[in-house]
Amino acid sequence: MNYTLLTPEIIVCCTALLVLVVDLFMAQGEGAKSTKSTKKLLGWIAIAGLVAGMFAVYNTPEGLAFGNRSFVNDTFAMYFKYLFLGIGILVIVSSMDYLAERTTHHGEYYFVLLLVIMGTMFMVSAGELISLYVSLEMLSVGSYVLVAYLRTRQGIEGGIKYLLFGAFCSAVLLYGIGIIYGLTGTTEIKGIGEFLNQGDKGCALPLGLAFILAGFGFKIACIPFHFWVPEAYEGAPTPITAFLASASKVASFAVFIRVFMEGFIGIRQEWTMALIILCILTMAIGNLSAIPQTNIKRLLAYSSIGHAGYLLIGLVIGTVNGLSAVMFYLLVYALAILGIFMVIAIISKRIDTDEIEGYEGMYKRSPFLCLCMLICLASLAGLPPLAGFMGKFYLFAYAVHAGYIYLAVIGFIFSTISVYYYFRILKSMYFMEAKDESIISFSPLLKVVLILIMLGLFLIGILPQSFISSAIESVPKWY
Amino acid sequence: MKLLADYMWVVLFMGLGMLFVFGGYITSWLIRPSKPSSKKLFTYECGEVPVGSSWVQFNIRYYLFALIFVIFDVEVAFLFPWAVVFKELGLVAFVEMMIFMAILLVGLLYAWRKGILKWM
Numbered sequence: 001m002n003y004t005l006l007t008p009e010i011i012v013c014c015t016a017l018l019v020l021v022v023d024l025f026m027a028q029g030e031g032a033k034s035t036k037s038t039k040k041l042l043g044w045i046a047i048a049g050l051v052a053g054m055f056a057v058y059n060t061p062e063g064l065a066f067g068n069r070s071f072v073n074d075t076f077a078m079y080f081k082y083l084f085l086g087i088g089i090l091v092i093v094s095s096m097d098y099l100a101e102r103t104t105h106h107g108e109y110y111f112v113l114l115l116v117i118m119g120t121m122f123m124v125s126a127g128e129l130i131s132l133y134v135s136l137e138m139l140s141v142g143s144y145v146l147v148a149y150l151r152t153r154q155g156i157e158g159g160i161k162y163l164l165f166g167a168f169c170s171a172v173l174l175y176g177i178g179i180i181y182g183l184t185g186t187t188e189i190k191g192i193g194e195f196l197n198q199g200d201k202g203c204a205l206p207l208g209l210a211f212i213l214a215g216f217g218f219k220i221a222c223i224p225f226h227f228w229v230p231e232a233y234e235g236a237p238t239p240i241t242a243f244l245a246s247a248s249k250v251a252s253f254a255v256f257i258r259v260f261m262e263g264f265i266g267i268r269q270e271w272t273m274a275l276i277i278l279c280i281l282t283m284a285i286g287n288l289s290a291i292p293q294t295n296i297k298r299l300l301a302y303s304s305i306g307h308a309g310y311l312l313i314g315l316v317i318g319t320v321n322g323l324s325a326v327m328f329y330l331l332v333y334a335l336a337i338l339g340i341f342m343v344i345a346i347i348s349k350r351i352d353t354d355e356i357e358g359y360e361g362m363y364k365r366s367p368f369l370c371l372c373m374l375i376c377l378a379s380l381a382g383l384p385p386l387a388g389f390m391g392k393f394y395l396f397a398y399a400v401h402a403g404y405i406y407l408a409v410i411g412f413i414f415s416t417i418s419v420y421y422y423f424r425i426l427k428s429m430y431f432m433e434a435k436d437e438s439i440i441s442f443s444p445l446l447k448v449v450l451i452l453i454m455l456g457l458f459l460i461g462i463l464p465q466s467f468i469s470s471a472i473e474s475v476p477k478w479y
Numbered sequence: 480m481k482l483l484a485d486y487m488w489v490v491l492f493m494g495l496g497m498l499f500v501f502g503g504y505i506t507s508w509l510i511r512p513s514k515p516s517s518k519k520l521f522t523y524e525c526g527e528v529p530v531g532s533s534w535v536q537f538n539i540r541y542y543l544f545a546l547i548f549v550i551f552d553v554e555v556a557f558l559f560p561w562a563v564v565f566k567e568l569g570l571v572a573f574v575e576m577m578i579f580m581a582i583l584l585v586g587l588l589y590a591w592r593k594g595i596l597k598w599m
Contacts, residue, residue, distance in 0.1 A: 001571075017585055024592040203488040210489075 005065040005073045008056040008081060009121050015049025016114035023107025039106045043096035046110045050088045050117070057081045069127035069188045079474035080124040080254045083331060087247045088117040090338045093449050094239040097442065098345045102150055102237070109149060113243070116142035120251035124258075129177045129187040132255055133170075136219070140166050143248060147236040158228075158235025165218065165228040173215025179208030189263040197266040209264065209271055213278075216259070219252035220308045223282040233301035238348060241297055242341030245304045246334035253311055253330060257323055260315065262476075268318065275316050280410055283309030287414040290421045296344060297354045299425070300337070303380065303418060307333055310411050314395055317402045324471040325394040331467065332379065332387035332460055339376035339453040343369050346442045356425055361434020369440065370429050372450045377422040379457045382415050387460035394468060543595045547587065554583055 003010075019042050026038045057078055065071035092110065099106060119138030126132035144166065148159025181187050183202040184195040218225040233241045264271060286305030293299035311333075314326030344354065346369060351358040363370045379388035392415060396408040460467055522529045561576055590596060 017582065020585060020589060024589060203485070204492065206485050207489050207492060 001067070002063060002065050005060055005063055005071065007060055008053045008085075009118055011053045011056050012049060012085075012114055012118045012121065015046060015052075016111050016118070018049070019045050019114065020107050020111040023111075036100070039100065040096060042106050042110050043092055046092050046114055047089055049114065050085045050092070054082060054085045057085065064127075069190060070131040071122070071125050072127035073125055074476055075474040076254075076258070076476050077125040079327060079471065080250065081121050083250055083334065084117055084120045084124075084247050087243065087250070087334055087338060088113070090342070090449065090453075091239045091243045091247075093445060094242065094338075094342045094345050095237070097446060098237060098239050098349065101349075109146070112142045112145050112149075113240075116146065116243075117247065120247050123251045124254040126255065127189055127258070127262075129181070129189065129192075129259075132189075132259070133174060133177060136173075136255070137170060139248060139251060140170060140219075143240075143244060146240045146243070147232050149240065150237050152235065154231070154235035155237070156235070158232040162228045162232040165225075169215050169218035169225060172211050173218075176208045176211025176213075176215060179204050179211065183208065189259055192263040193266060196264065201267065205267070206270060209267075210274070212259065213271065213274065216252060216256045217278065220249055220256060220311075221305050222278050222308045222312065223285050223305065224278075226282075226286070226305050229305055230298045230301045233304075234295060234297045234354070238297070238341050238345035238354075241300075242338050242345075245300070245337045245341070249304065249308065250330045250334055253326065257315065257326065261318060261323065265318070272316060272318075275312060276404075276407065279309055279312035279316060279407065281309075282306070282312060283411060283414045287417050287421075290418070293421070294356055295354050296356050296359070296425060299356070299421060300340065303421070304337065306414060306418060307380075310392065310395060310415070313399050313404070313407050313411055316404060316407065317398050319398070319402060320472060320475045320477075321398045322395075322402065323475045324468060325391075325398050327471040327474065328464070328468050329391035329395055331471075332391040332457070335453060335456055335460075336376045336379040336388055339372060339450060339457070340380070342446065342450060342453075343373050343376070346446060347440060350438075350440050351436075356428050359425065360428045360432035361437070362429040362440075364434050364437050366440040368447070368450075369442075370426075372454060373429065374426055375454050375457055377426060379461070381419045381422045383419070385458070385461045387457045387464070390461055390464040390468075394464075540595070540598065543590070547590055547595070550583055550586055554580065 022045060023038070023042055026041070060073055060078070062074050062078075065073065091113065095109065095113070099109060103109070116139055119135050119142060122135035123132065123139060126135055144159055144163045147162050148155045177187070180192060183205060184192045186192060186195065214225060217223075218228075221229045233244065236244065260271070283306055286302050286307075286309055290299050290302035290306065293302060311326050311329060314322045314329065316322075317325075347359070347362065347366075348354055375386065379386035382388045382392040392411070396411055399405070399408040399411070522533060557579070558576070561572060565572060
């Protein structure tokens with residue numbers, strides 16, 4: 001037993017409980033002024049907890065917490081924990097502004113959000129299927145609540161769809177885990193890998209693989225399992241949409257990598273073909289469905305499905321280089337998508353709609369927000385010299401290197417198509433006439449954070465070397 | 480061809496699964512005695528004669544009380560095995576259980592501060 005390995009998670013959990021208790025004892029004064037400062041305080045406590053969590057991740061040694069592999073702290077997990085804590089901070093900064101006038105229940109919101117972040121951290125550390133499943137549920141259940149948090153019509157619709165689909169897919173995943181356990185006699189991913197390498201495979205293996213693939217496919221939102229995505233993204237409070245598009249997807253890809261590369265790598269030929277088909281379908285349908293969308297959050301939902309398609313290329317490659325490209329891409333994708341949703345959250349506070357029409361003439365109302373949107377969208381589309389370009393470059397280059405030239409070509413074609421719909425947003429922001437020309441103002445904190453995101457996108461795009469090498473170092477030597 | 484042969488097992492598995500469900504229905508339909516009566520169509524209400532429709536509104540507070548009850552019910556279910564092996568596990572187990580109970584107590588605290596425990 002080595003509890004020190006759990007320090008980051010314990011800190012996040014304690015922060016969550018602290019936020020709830022502080023909210024209970026401070027929100028009693030119903031005076032408008034005191035309540036407002038209390039709400040801000042809750043956000044700051046949450047941010048402080050996440051920053052402390054980052055330091056704790058830095059100081060935590062590698063190892064196994066409970067002797068078995070139910071909690072593994074390796075470089076792979078630590079890379080993602082930094083990412084989740086960073087995403088958490090940005091989401092809370094955005095929420096503090098977004099929630100201010102929309103709800104009075106702030107304590108519960110930060111409480112659930114912090115627990116969900118804790119769930120993602122446990123997820124990437126799970127080296128065993130049961131603890132993986134439990135932490136995945138910790139992420140899912142919290143997400144259902146947060147999607148419907150504002151109790152708007154669309155929010156509840158999105159939440160219900162997400163819940164029904166999620167419950168079904170997690171049942172399927174659990175069934176798959178059960179079959180794999182029945183075949184191999186162990187739930188430890190490493191043990192499964194060793195068992196399957198011996199060549200003694202049971203007949204139900206394809207069934208178990210297919211079920212597990214479906215369960216993960218739901219979480220990463222790849223094509224046949226994507227029906228919840230547009231509704232949940234549209235209905236959720238915008239910072240939560242940002243969280244679903246970044247942290248939830250990143251965590252799901254992390255466990256996808258761990259299970260398939262550590263556990264099922266010995267039987268690659270059984271699932272590579274299925275993955276290639278899913279990958280091509282996801283790129284095609286995700287990007288093509290984004291074109292006719294008129295709601296900006298739905299458009300980005302479909303585009304995030306398309307991005308899951310590019311990321312699957314890295315899993316098809318399945319080498320250390322391919323996986324490091326996925327990890328690098330997840331970093332730059334999360335940064336850009338968070339920037340975009342922060343801008344949307346600020347603007348939606350003023351124009352009260354998420355339709356692209358509402359963004360007409362935004363250039364006159366806030367040049368800064370438009371610049372931010374431009375840079376983040378250009379990074380998502382993969383234009384040089386931004387980070388998104390390097391992400392796609394590594395992914396496609398390693399695909400060519402590994403002999404999957406056709407995947408790189410298809411990926412390139414669809415990322416060119418994606419430029420079209422990203423620039424539709426920019427067109428309405430820059431080249432259309434504004435109906436209302438009032439200036440959109442927002443807090444200096446948000447401005448600083450947005451500047452940092454833009455600088456980050458440029459920095460990673462111009463000097464990607466240190467980031468990609470840290471990703472390569474974080475890929476464990478599973479082979 | 481090998482792939483096809485592998486998936487044959489999947490088909491077989493699905494077939495057996497369906498057989499298991501529908502086979503049960505069909506067998507029971509074949510061998511059970513059939514004596515329909517109007518009383519058998521009554522709503523089941525713990526053996527009592529049902530009064531009124533089941534679509535009645537009831538106070539949401541019943542639900543909240545039940546929820547809080549379940550939390551502590553489960554807590555007690557965990558306390559029993561803990562108490563049995565308490566001597567062997569020693570201090571660590573004590574601290575762990577206290578942390579567990581503290582987290583549940585936050586739930587009670589929440590219910591109390593939100594006024595759920597007040598019956599109106």
